[in-house]
């Protein structure tokens with residue numbers, strides 16, 4: 312009887328080698344998962360670079376400068392006796408934004424800086440505070456309705472408060488077509504200064 316009782320209390324002996332094998336396998340599996348995680352993170356970071364660049368592009372992109380706009384054959388302005396008002400459409404890209412704006416300019420006669428063979432193209436923006444300056448055919452002057460600045464037919468300053476004449480724009484001719492590149496200038500300055 313005693314012999315039977317001792318046999319029931321004894322713990323069944325287990326071999327220790329399988330436990331060690333399981334620990335080794337778990338260690339290998341953890342290392343493998345760790346490698347997969349590192350690899351996935353690296354791949355994710357590499358793949359996200361183009362997306363990040365795309366997302367940040369508008370932050371660093373600059374507004375494109377205005378393209379050259381056609382004003383027609385230069386010969387039609389050869390004998391003008393007064394400034395001719397024209398409207399040009401300007402397409403510009405700012406980051407993801409594309410915009411088209413209409414801008415008035417004047418083709419006139421003059422030899423100020425920026426002229427080409429006695430022709431100038433003026434921005435219609437008053438250099439005082441930016442009002443649209445109309446040509447007054449009776450007075451034969453540009454007369455700003457906002458604060459009374461007056462400009463000669465070639466855009467030079469006659470009377471303030473503007474501190475400079477109307478701004479000339481870059482012009483060129485291509486196969487006898489007069490072309491202008493629209494620009495923006497800072498107001499309230501005695502000398503022309505490009506914006507942007």
Ligand code: FES
Nearest residue numbers: 437439440455458
């Ligand atoms: S905006 Fe032209 S005079 Fe002030």
